[in-house]
Amino acid sequence: MGERKRYSKEFKLEAVRLAKEPDRSVLQVAQNLGISDSALHRWIRELEGQGQAGLPPENWTG
Incomplete structure (x- = not known):
């Protein structure tokens, strides 16, 4: 099995932001980002689970 790819917190936040745009689907964004x-x-x-704070989970480093 290969190693699991790690993504930065910033990458994840941007991916979620793009997926929430009204003219895009999660599938489209995922495919575009690879x-x-x-x-x-x-x-x-995970981000929605953070409630009002809207802060990414602490373990979002990988």
């Missing part, structure tokens, strides 16, 4: 749509869905859920 990531899986399941990873992007997970990042969206």
Whole structure:
């Protein structure tokens, strides 16, 4: 098995921001960025789970 790819917090935040734009789908954004749509869905859920603070999870370094 290959190593799991790690993405920066900034990359994840930008991917989530793009996926939330009204004229884009999660699948389109994921394909454009070269990531899986399941990873992007997970990042969206993780960010939404932060509640009012809107801050990314502390473990968003990889």
